[in-house]
Amino acid sequence: MRLRNPRVQLIIALAVLLIVFFAFSYNKVWPKQGNKEPEAVSGPTIMHPNSPVVSAVPTAPVVATNNESVTTYPTEHIDVVVIGSELEGLYLARAAADEGLKVKILDPHKAFGGQILQSQMLFLDETRDDQGHLLVQGRVKELFDGFRNAKIRKLPEFTTYMNKLMKDIPLESGIVINEIEQTNTPDHMNKISSIVYSTEQNEKKKITASYWVDNSDYAALISRLDAKRLPGLEKFYGQKEIEYMSAGMMMKFKNVDWKKFNTAFNLLKPEEKSKQFGGGYVSDSFAIGLSGMTKAYHPTNDRVFLRGLNAVNQRDGEVLINALLVYTVDPSKPESILEAVSLGNKETPLILNHFRKTLPGWEHAELGELPTYPYVREYNHYEMDYVLKPSDLLSGTMFWDNVSIGGYPLDLQGTSANKWGIEMGRPDKYGMPLRSFLLKNYDNVIAAGKNVGSSAIAYGSTRIQPNTSLAAESIGVILGQLHGKQKLREITPDEMAKLQQYLALHYQIKLTGVVGTNKIIGWNEEEIRKLDSGEITYPSYIKTRKKPAVK
Incomplete structure (x- = not known):
């Protein structure tokens, strides 16, 4: 049956449009689960520092475009x-x-x-x-x-x-x-x-x-x-745990009379230098070794050690020394770094007292600025x-x-x-x-x-x-x-x-x-294999090595 009344036809057409509109709106707000794309889960990805990296899922900012979430950041090449x-x-x-x-x-x-x-x-x-x-x-x-x-x-x-x-x-x-x-x-x-x-x-x-x-x-x-x-080095030393070369805590001093230090040391005869300081070398600019003097210092902690000096005259009574070692420091761990700084800086004033008593020209030496970060070797x-x-x-x-x-x-x-x-x-x-x-x-x-x-x-x-x-x-x-x-x-x-x-x-x-x-x-x-693996220590081996017979 055909509807000839125009008013009825208009009402029906409007009803159809309303039904289509609401259906479209419903699907936009509540999409069908069967056709839904997987959603990204926001939040950082936590991983071990040495693990292979998979790109972390970004958290922000998110811009919505055509029903998709796209992460954008300020980017430069x-x-x-x-x-x-x-x-x-x-x-x-x-x-x-x-x-x-x-x-x-x-x-x-x-x-x-x-x-x-x-x-x-x-x-x-x-x-x-x-x-x-x-x-x-x-x-x-x-x-x-x-x-x-x-x-x-x-x-x-x-x-x-x-x-x-x-x-x-x-x-x-x-x-x-x-x-x-x-x-x-x-x-x-x-x-x-x-x-x-x-x-x-x-x-x-x-x-x-x-x-x-x-x-x-x-x-x-x-x-x-x-x-x-x-x-x-753990393999070289046969250790189970990974360990790196010691870190260094630099020691800075002021009010050092370097001229007196240099003069007094070099007035000594070689045997006197060896007896008093363990040998070594002092010039206008540098002091190297003196390991006998440093051996006489006894650290307060097993993790710190005073080896032979690498000291530089920085002018104006200021001296910087590379000799204080801190063991078992992991530079990838902030807490390990902080611990090294604490250990080193607690020991430095005690080492200064030792220098005052044993080194000429150091009688009135004072502490300089203490470092806030160790010297990482490895x-x-x-x-x-x-x-x-x-x-x-x-x-x-x-x-x-x-x-x-x-x-x-x-x-x-x-x-x-x-x-x-x-x-x-x-x-x-x-x-x-x-x-x-x-x-x-x-x-x-x-x-x-x-x-x-x-x-x-x-x-x-x-x-x-x-x-x-x-x-x-x-x-x-x-x-x-x-x-x-x-x-x-x-x-x-x-x-x-x-x-x-x-x-x-x-x-x-x-x-x-x-x-x-x-x-x-x-x-x-x-021999070369053993040299590379550390089974041969060159300085000692070369003294005893038997050369092959010449044919």
Whole structure:
């Protein structure tokens, strides 16, 4: 039957429209559960520092678009992001910036400057070869020359130097890494795409980069990746628990009559120096050793120890000493750091009393500023594309992809298992390859400074600042020269030779044509294996080693 009344037809049409409208509204507000997408659960992801990272689920801010929740953060793209503000990696940042790259530093520590400014480890160890020739090259040479010549000795002078190094490079301190987004490359490598981090003001930001550099003293980035930890000193000493080289608490004193100290010491005959101080060396600038005097001090706690002196005259009666060790410190744990500071700073006034009684010129010495952070020597060692071994160092091996020329004894500082530490040999000089700074199985992660790819024993030498500072600067220059056109791992020997020529011409960094003395020539495979594993201690073994008969 057809309805011919227009009024009735209009009423029916309106009713149909109302039914459709309410049905649509109901489905929008109460969607059918069967078609519902899984909802993201807000809240942070908690993970062990050394576990593989899966991107944490973001909490805010959330913007609703077409019924989907999308997390957005202020985002910027950087060519090179450096995590941490230790001196060594700053040379990479400086070089990359000078070469035209966009660089940013994100520091997990609230205060800038790491070992130099925060730990006040202002006693610098030079690197020299067997002939006494200085091996320090690159921009870091200015710092070491200033230290040796007494122009850079005090904290404000180091601060001025490091601020100059940082000029125009943006820095955010006190950051917390919240999320690390990783992808896989076509050649089955891992790659960091972006990082979401919280600022000190608790603002979340996102950053993307072509390369990421871990320049922290506790592998703040690498420890959160799928990276392989190498055996540490616990294997060498046969310990069950992981333990690192002792941390140092720097001791600062004032009102020291250094001239009297120097004169009185050097007026003594050698046998008198040995009897009174245990030998050693004192000059206008430095006091080294005097371990007989330090042995006479008895610490109040088994976790602290006073070894031989590395003392520097900072001028004006101020003296800084690197000699107070604190054992079993884990730099990745804030509570361990605080405990080390407390132990060290409680012991320093007692050590001062000992110095007043035993050292001429120290009768009226007073405490200087106490440090608030320990000098961290070591953390975990992670596998890089190439891991440097003691045999590489003692054989004077040079690599086609050299980014540094290193030197220094294999100096294993003390642990609770061996409080005085041990020297495992003295290389002449050796090469450090680019591969020892590229994290294995990661496409775009670079290690800097203390994170160098090195066995725990070789690390006694590779860790020294001039070695890894030069490597970092060389890598920064190379990144600038590549400028995103090529990956570091894709560099061929011929291309590397050209890059090394560029470093020599424009930065006066010599990485080729250097020959190191081979101190293990003629050793067989078994001897080399034992050397690398620590079963052979080179200084003692070389005295008794039987050379093979000449046929």
